[in-house]
Amino acid sequence: MSKFKTKVVRLAAVLGCVLTLGVGVLMAAAPAQARAVTPSGVHPAVASAQLLGGSFEAVPVVGDSPYFTIQNYVTDYCLGIQGGSTTIGTDAVVWNCNGNPDQLWRWEGTPNAYNFLHLENGNNQCLGVAGGSTAEGAHLINWNCVNHPDQYWGPLASGPTCRNNTAVSAWEALENNDGWVVGTQGGSSAEGTALVQWNFQAKCNNQYWSV
Numbered sequence: 001m002s003k004f005k006t007k008v009v010r011l012a013a014v015l016g017c018v019l020t021l022g023v024g025v026l027m028a029a030a031p032a033q034a035r036a037v038t039p040s041g042v043h044p045a046v047a048s049a050q051l052l053g054g055s056f057e058a059v060p061v062v063g064d065s066p067y068f069t070i071q072n073y074v075t076d077y078c079l080g081i082q083g084g085s086t087t088i089g090t091d092a093v094v095w096n097c098n099g100n101p102d103q104l105w106r107w108e109g110t111p112n113a114y115n116f117l118h119l120e121n122g123n124n125q126c127l128g129v130a131g132g133s134t135a136e137g138a139h140l141i142n143w144n145c146v147n148h149p150d151q152y153w154g155p156l157a158s159g160p161t162c163r164n165n166t167a168v169s170a171w172e173a174l175e176n177n178d179g180w181v182v183g184t185q186g187g188s189s190a191e192g193t194a195l196v197q198w199n200f201q202a203k204c205n206n207q208y209w210s211v
Helices: 003-029
Strands: 050-052 055-057 078-081 092-095 105-108 118-121 125-129 140-144 153-156 173-176 181-184 195-198
Touching: 092 140, 092 195, 140 195
Parallel strands: none
Antiparallel strands: 050 055, 078 092, 105 118, 118 125, 125 140, 153 173, 173 181, 181 195
16 A cells, blocks of 8 residues: 555544544533424524535524514414513513514524524513523513523424414424423413413414414
């Protein structure tokens, strides 16, 4: 074997070891949580693949994603903050869509290990869980955007395909870092109902949103 071929073989072996080691380190560094990774594996706020340095790489959109409303499948009410309040710790509720800042949302920040991001409203406050609770039934609230697990969300790409009579064509459940999804308290369809985190029911019900 020529010296050139020998060097190529050795280099390939070294690169293989480095790649294997790198994957192992990344897997070990991922937070251990009792939840399933979103099947799609790609968050809607992650840009389409771009050609960088000869290889494709997904580039996160940070700080410039557009605002949108999040409508409930059952009622068409919008996800907002009670009374349009900017006081941190105020309940998130469903309410008639009015275009106020508390009802305008965008994906913000850097994706975490599950490609989840902050949901920030027009008042620059993030959707979170009261007290950072991981308990089923805990209320959702507005809070200052911080690097805390309860403020990371993403569409749940599993469950039935749902359609209703509105112009919105895509409905999905909103899942958080602990595997709960956003729903209305008690399954209520009344305006002003508080939002809670709950076990996913895989039905076309109050747990589905336009995202």
